[in-house]
Amino acid sequence: MRTILVTGGAGYIGSHTCQALARAGWRPVVLDDLSSGHPWAVQWGPLEPGDVRDPARLDAVFARHAPEAVIHFAGLIEVGASVRDPGAFYAVNVGGSLALLEAMRRHGVNRLIFSSTCAVFGPPDRLPLDEDLPHRPISPYGASKAMVERILADHAAAHGLRAVALRYFNAAGADPAAGLGEAHAPETHLIPLAIAAALGQRPALTLFGTDYDTPDGTCVRDFVHVNDLAAAHLLALDWTGREAGMHGFNLGNGVGYSVREVIAAVERVSGRPVPVSFGPRRAGDPPHLVADSRRIRARLGWNPRHPAIDDIVASAWDWHHRVFPALPARLAPPESLRPVRENDDDPRPATRDENGEHKRRRGAGQG
Numbered sequence: 516m517r518t519i520l521v522t523g524g525a526g527y528i529g530s531h532t533c534q535a536l537a538r539a540g541w542r543p544v545v546l547d548d549l550s551s552g553h554p555w556a557v558q559w560g561p562l563e564p565g566d567v568r569d570p571a572r573l574d575a576v577f578a579r580h581a582p583e584a585v586i587h588f589a590g591l592i593e594v595g596a597s598v599r600d601p602g603a604f605y606a607v608n609v610g611g612s613l614a615l616l617e618a619m620r621r622h623g624v625n626r627l628i629f630s631s632t633c634a635v636f637g638p639p640d641r642l643p644l645d646e647d648l649p650h651r652p653i654s655p656y657g658a659s660k661a662m663v664e665r666i667l668a669d670h671a672a673a674h675g676l677r678a679v680a681l682r683y684f685n686a687a688g689a690d691p692a693a694g695l696g697e698a699h700a701p702e703t704h705l706i707p708l709a710i711a712a713a714l715g716q717r718p719a720l721t722l723f724g725t726d727y728d729t730p731d732g733t734c735v736r737d738f739v740h741v742n743d744l745a746a747a748h749l750l751a752l753d754w755t756g757r758e759a760g761m762h763g764f765n766l767g768n769g770v771g772y773s774v775r776e777v778i779a780a781v782e783r784v785s786g787r788p789v790p791v792s793f794g795p796r797r798a799g800d801p802p803h804l805v806a807d808s809r810r811i812r813a814r815l816g817w818n819p820r821h822p823a824i825d826d827i828v829a830s831a832w833d834w835h836h837r838v839f840p841a842l843p844a845r846l847a848p849p850e851s852l853r854p855v856r857e858n859d860d861d862p863r864p865a866t867r868d869e870n871g872e873h874k875r876r877r878g879a880g881q882g
């Protein structure tokens with residue numbers, strides 16, 4: 516069986532991708548510090564707890580498992596947090612990628628798939644967003660990913676790295692049958708928050724800005740099912756077996772939905788109203804992001820199987836209202852590995868110190 520290292524494989528997109536890798540005959544070894552990931556999401560190979568920035572830990576994992584390739588999901592993900600705490604984002608996203616690349620070189624591994632983002636582009640000059648647009652990120656999060664893309668291109672030229680950067684648009688949906696779904700804490704993403712509001716778990720969903728220059732005044736995003744993202748990683752992996760160099764691909768369905776349209780989809784699927792309140796714009800949010808994914812379709816043969824917004828929302832709804840609440844407590848992380856969060860929405864307990872305060876394992880504003 517072929518072994519692949521998956522950093523951040525205990526997280527949302529990483530866990531779905533590990534399932535796809537296992538189905539394709541790979542043995543995914545997950546390196547994750549569990550700062551936002553979950554042991555219950557690691558089901559298809561070993562979990563190696565650790566920080567991707569730790570060279571000694573990386574050396575031990577590479578030596579023990581001898582992976583052929585790497586998929587690098589580990590990182591901080593929240594645009595708004597990156598505006599408030601940019602240093603943490605550069606440290607983890609850029610520093611972690613550099614440490615990983617050096618470890619790959621030390622261990623003779625030269626195939627890498629990297630989780631990039633549409634946020635590398637910033638507000639674009641044209642829509643939909645194709646790969647030829649310049650990188651002009653407006654958030655530290657987007658800038659950190661753009662820097663890593665540049666670093667990958669330089670490593671490809673200097674060291675023969677074969678890399679694919681997949682620029683996801685908005686990952687959404689779940690695979691409830693596999694026991695997988697989105698479980699960020701605190702949650703910041705639109706669809707899970709709208710579902711939580713429909714379920715009465717929060718008083719209302721706050722609309723961040725209703726005065727954008729878009730058809731209904733709210734931001735427009737391109738939501739792509741997480742299993743369609745997972746499938747793209749398999750195709751990209753094959754590609755690095757054939758093609759030299761570093762290649763970036765935009766990955767979305769090519770259809771935009773406004774925040775209000777997503778709320779309407781949650782109401783249709785759940786049969787419940789989503790109470791809303793109105794707030795100011797969120798820093799770092801571009802108004803309109805829709806992918807032109809013709810390049811990945813043509814070159815890698817990517818073809819999304821769940822493009823309809825109602826199907827995406829229905830899988831998320833099933834996960835959030837039925838599967839996630841029923842996860843047995845024994846699947847919670849052991850105390851020593853348990854991530855500590857502030858404003859924790861997760862019903863399972865977090866580590867607290869003797870004063871009852873949440874302990875934080877690191878200073879980052881983790882999303």
Ligand SMILES: NC(=O)c1ccc[n+]([C@@H]2O[C@H](COP(=O)([O-])OP(=O)(O)OC[C@H]3O[C@@H](n4cnc5c(N)ncnc54)[C@H](O)[C@@H]3O)[C@@H](O)[C@H]2O)c1
Binds near residue numbers: 527528590632699
């Ligand atoms: N969710 C989206 O819509 C989206 C969009 C574009 C890009 N991305 C990128 O995709 C990747 C995965 O996103 P996700 O939504 O699955 O997030 P996630 O938070 O669920 O997963 C990230 C994983 O990385 C781990 N991690 C974080 N810092 C680490 C470190 N220093 N060392 C080891 N592990 C660490 C976390 O514990 C978590 O399991 C990220 O790189 C993110 O920037 C996500």
Ligand SMILES: O=c1ccn([C@@H]2O[C@H](COP(=O)(O)OP(=O)(O)O[C@H]3O[C@H](CO)[C@H](O)[C@H](O)[C@H]3O)[C@@H](O)[C@H]2O)c(=O)[nH]1
Binds near residue numbers: 594706722797
């Ligand atoms: O409570 C909320 C949450 C979100 N939104 C709005 O809904 C839209 C989508 O927001 P998300 O937080 O769900 O997703 P983002 O578009 O901000 O973020 C996603 O795309 C980014 C690139 O822009 C990053 O890649 C990031 O990791 C990924 O989650 C945005 O306009 C946001 O302002 C609200 O109105 N209220």
